[in-house]
Amino acid sequence: MILLFGFGGVGRTYAELLYERTNVKIAAVFDSGGGAMKKGGFTPAELKKLLEAPRGKVSQAAGRPASIEEALEEAEVVVDVSPPNYSDGRPAVEVYRRALAAGRAVVTANKAPLALYFQEFRGRPIYYKATVMAGTPLLDLARGLPPQRVTKIRAILNGSTNYILTRVYKDGVPEGDAVEEAKRLGILEPDPSLDLGGVDAAAKLTILLNTLGVAIQLSAVERKPLEFLGPVTKYLATWDGAKAAVQPVRLPPEDPLAKIDYTLNAAEVVTEVNTIFVSGKGAGRKETALVLINDTLKALKVL
Known part of the structure; x- marks a missing residue:
């Protein structure tokens, strides 16, 4: 189960391709307006409603409104495609800390948390291939x-x-x-x-x-x-x-x-x-989404 943190162009492409090419489900989606979750994961029909929702409105599209803490009880992996904040890495870095403390893995395309706090997260289950030359496995x-x-x-x-x-x-x-x-x-x-x-x-x-x-x-x-x-x-x-x-x-x-x-x-x-x-x-929505899926499958130990 996935907690998807960020639901812009890359996040939506990731969600579409994840459902198209794997059996992995998304349990929660968060954007700038809040989060929505569904115990057992969103169905393809519910995901379609989320994809059709305006930016900032996913909490009203499917499932029920939820907090990060609630979503972490259901999800095994956090996938971060939120915008980078190079001043302090928030809010993403705090989500990483909560997820890791709860025994979850993190997959990310967001460069800021690792660029700012790499040594803190060294050796932890963070998969970050999408942060550098996403379309090419540097x-x-x-x-x-x-x-x-x-x-x-x-x-x-x-x-x-x-x-x-x-x-x-x-x-x-x-x-x-x-x-x-x-x-x-x-x-x-x-x-x-x-x-x-x-x-x-x-x-x-x-x-x-x-x-x-x-x-x-x-x-x-x-x-x-x-x-x-x-x-x-x-x-x-x-x-x-x-x-x-x-x-x-x-x-x-x-x-x-x-x-x-x-x-x-x-x-x-x-x-x-x-x-x-x-x-x-080095980038592109589809290229980045596919690398994120590769890392997601590794984090779930199915690849």
Whole structure:
């Protein structure tokens, strides 16, 4: 049984695909207006009512209104797709603490709680593959590297800014127009400064490094805002073995990262014995939802 915390685009896509492709049921759904739960899980017909409900109105669509504490009595796994809060991680981080204290697992696409409190949650049943390059299994790769020592990382971890820069240097679109286009397409975060100021990429780099065993906090990642420096500019998340940063960097055309365009992501991970390069989709509703389902099945011990 699932407690779904957040019911925006990704949350609704997750719910649809979960019922379409698995036998797992959702016992409770929470959005900005409160929560609804159903003992034994929502039926497909009830889920349809929830999906048709306006944002903030799920508590009135099916089941009965409920608190997080009530829902945790029914659910085995909390799936968090709520918006990130990089000031203190709330309310999601408090839901994690309650869930873990109750012996439940957490599956998340929300970067903020782990970017802020990774060490608190290390070793706990939190599944977070969807937080970094959701459409491409970078974190699975990272978990498979020890005992290799990672010595360097260069990565494009934010598809929104990569889209903007590609439109500028490849398509000749003025930078301001490219930003406005990204807003219209819904590529940028509701708060664009999270993308344009490097917070999103820094959070992802923080999670990646902690997964590799490097204990670092989000506040330790140096950030410079997005800026076009000429062709080929990429907004890179980097780690040189000591310093972590997110900043615009001008690359030679032959650099593998210079060839990663539009909304694609990529990472170059250098270890003591190898250089590994992966690229692919980093986000998208369906891509993120499918990764969340994969982690959900792992959390339920059925995969």
